[in-house]
Amino acid sequence: MQLDQIDHLPRSLAHLRPDRVRSVFPNPTLIRLTGDRPEPLVLSTLLHGNETTSLEVLKHLQRRYESTPLPRSLMIFVGNVLATEQGLRHLPGEMDFNRIWAGGDSPAHALAQQVQEAAMGVSPFASIDIHNNTGTNPIYGCVNTLRPADLDLAARFAPLGVFYLNPATTQSVAFSKICPAITLECGRSGDVEGLMAAIELVETIMRLDHFADHPPDPRSLRLFETVGRVEIVPDCTFRFDPKPADLNFDAGLEDLNFQPLPAGACLALTSRPHLPLRVVDEHGADLTSDFLELQTGQIRLTQGLTPAMITTDVTNIRQDCLCYFMRQRPLPERSGSV
Ligand SMILES: [Zn+2]
Numbered sequence: 001m002q003l004d005q006i007d008h009l010p011r012s013l014a015h016l017r018p019d020r021v022r023s024v025f026p027n028p029t030l031i032r033l034t035g036d037r038p039e040p041l042v043l044s045t046l047l048h049g050n051e052t053t054s055l056e057v058l059k060h061l062q063r064r065y066e067s068t069p070l071p072r073s074l075m076i077f078v079g080n081v082l083a084t085e086q087g088l089r090h091l092p093g094e095m096d097f098n099r100i101w102a103g104g105d106s107p108a109h110a111l112a113q114q115v116q117e118a119a120m121g122v123s124p125f126a127s128i129d130i131h132n133n134t135g136t137n138p139i140y141g142c143v144n145t146l147r148p149a150d151l152d153l154a155a156r157f158a159p160l161g162v163f164y165l166n167p168a169t170t171q172s173v174a175f176s177k178i179c180p181a182i183t184l185e186c187g188r189s190g191d192v193e194g195l196m197a198a199i200e201l202v203e204t205i206m207r208l209d210h211f212a213d214h215p216p217d218p219r220s221l222r223l224f225e226t227v228g229r230v231e232i233v234p235d236c237t238f239r240f241d242p243k244p245a246d247l248n249f250d251a252g253l254e255d256l257n258f259q260p261l262p263a264g265a266c267l268a269l270t271s272r273p274h275l276p277l278r279v280v281d282e283h284g285a286d287l288t289s290d291f292l293e294l295q296t297g298q299i300r301l302t303q304g305l306t307p308a309m310i311t312t313d314v315t316n317i318r319q320d321c322l323c324y325f326m327r328q329r330p331l332p333e334r335s336g337s338v
Contacts, residue, residue, distance in 0.1 A: 035070030044129035049083025054130035101174035127175035149211035
């Protein structure tokens, strides 16, 4: 898999549609741009081909800095252009470009290795990987360490953050070993709020001289971590309305994203004698009975928790999962505070 390398943002980006991305970037591409502050900000774009906010960020940068110096050097990776052309997360049977950053034998792994080595040679200031969700979620940043700089980066993007260590093969986990790193979840592709927040963060970090050396105030960042992943058992029919099915969710289920729910909250109704939902941890261990119980057709939470990344997209649910259960993770102590 070829990595093209260029030193400018092509003007032809201006009106580029995702399905035409290869007219500008025929292959995955590394773009190095020189700016006033030499330590580059790494931007990672289009790792998932159907998540297009990052392409809009590139268009903004091209317009904004066509004839104005960049406040900071940039190293931009334009990732899975083949999947972007097709409007897919990744091509069928090919690697997910956000699972290739911890070594492996495929051509995509070699590509990621090449990008990481290029970054390690230039002491990046920070790394920002730009993504979208499929369901209706507020915007949030994901970090992979509780270092003050990474938390500062998250708080500058949104008041909501997620901390995770698994999967360990993502871009931000790899780059968190090189510099402060974040994954931006900018809502659905095309959401203006997420795009504006991503652009503002990139603009801010290009002008920033140093990150905070203490954790953010808990009022400026609520940090969550995943405690379980919720799947619907494979042979179970489900609907997001009251029409006949094995499992019925409320039509407004996605509104519960990042809303704390108390123990006893009802998540769904089922006509089945056994729970048709399964909760698993990151290693696949079954945690269902820790979180859910079935009472006269109602599926209830056995403890307070916060659901997130809920999707009502049937294909996503079947291929991935319904949602994640999260709990709030306290921020590290602010030294010197009372
Ligand atoms: Zn993504």
